[in-house]
Amino acid sequence: MKIITVSREFGSGGREVGKRLADRLGIPCYDREIIDMVAEKQGLDKNYVEYMSENDIRLFYPSTIGRSFYAPTLSAPYAIQIAATEHQIIKELSLKSDCVIVGRCADVILKDQNPLRLFVYADEQSKLVRCRNRASNNENLTDKELARKIKEVDQKRAAYRKSYTEHRWGDYRGYDLCINTSGKEIKILLPGLVSYVNGWFYSRLN
């Protein structure tokens, strides 16, 4: 089974890398679709699931254990349930067919299946440009505000990862290939990436 997981810095084009890679390999790519599946399975609102699954699970827990007046928030059981469902869905998808999974700590969740773990990153300027070109809801932000937003999303991702795994987000040692998309058009990098990925899976068989 060929499983490719994509971790990425916000604005680095990691999602595009995942989608294009899946297209070239003729396999499905799962990204936000996982949120939708969790919401459906749990009968919860998509936005709520997204919010809960993007934040450090410890946010929903008391900061001091052992003091009875710091009770867990009402959200804590949901956070665990959502994480567990997400985990289960990722596992099921990975057993169904070859696929690309973007984000959601899939590299750690699917560790036993020996996925190719990709990390996509870029310099600050390139991430700013990519975010500007992409999202209409960034229109009103100054460069400084947008740069802060990019940083905040990555900090959240790092915290989310930290709450579920022992591997530090962005530590190259946890990935098989790290690609820098600064100033690059992803579609031009793709044929080479596909070729590298094929060689990597081939070498696993030999």
Next chain:
Amino acid sequence: MKIITVSREFGSGGREVGKRLADRLGIPCYDREIIDMVAEKQGLDKNYVEYMSENDIRLFYPSTIGRSFYAPTLSAPYAIQIAATEHQIIKELSLKSDCVIVGRCADVILKDQNPLRLFVYADEQSKLVRCRNRASNNENLTDKELARKIKEVDQKRAAYRKSYTEHRWGDYRGYDLCINTSGKEIKILLPGLVSYVNGWFYSRLN
């Protein structure tokens, strides 16, 4: 001009990656040859040049500035001279033809020429195996001693880099592509890597 620099963890096979990549691209690969060139130019012993150019330049300097009884060691002027000659030779080689340069902070020295900066790494077990298979002078070391040696070489590389540049050795942000060779035969990864490298340089032109 296509310049590829290879930074690597000790035992990760970075040197092999550099040599094979250069072979496939039909361009020269410079590694220890640079030491030889520096030695010849300066009329110094190769081993001495190697030692001096692998250690943090600050080793040869007083640890406390402003106290007259901590004079620079006798080696300090040589360390600077060697570093300057190495710098000059790397620059000259990069202007002569497309090439691969392994180590020696070439990625930073040649920054203005926009090289493809490769970083090669592997997990501890893979580095142990590679070192065992490679070098006869590791024969008498236990696994624990060899692991310590690997770590020490990397620490020296990090310190060397720190003494010359602002970029932290092993920080993925300073590289364009980071490849994990754990459990992989490098020759099998090569066709994919060549393809990625070609795409990367092509994208620079477009």
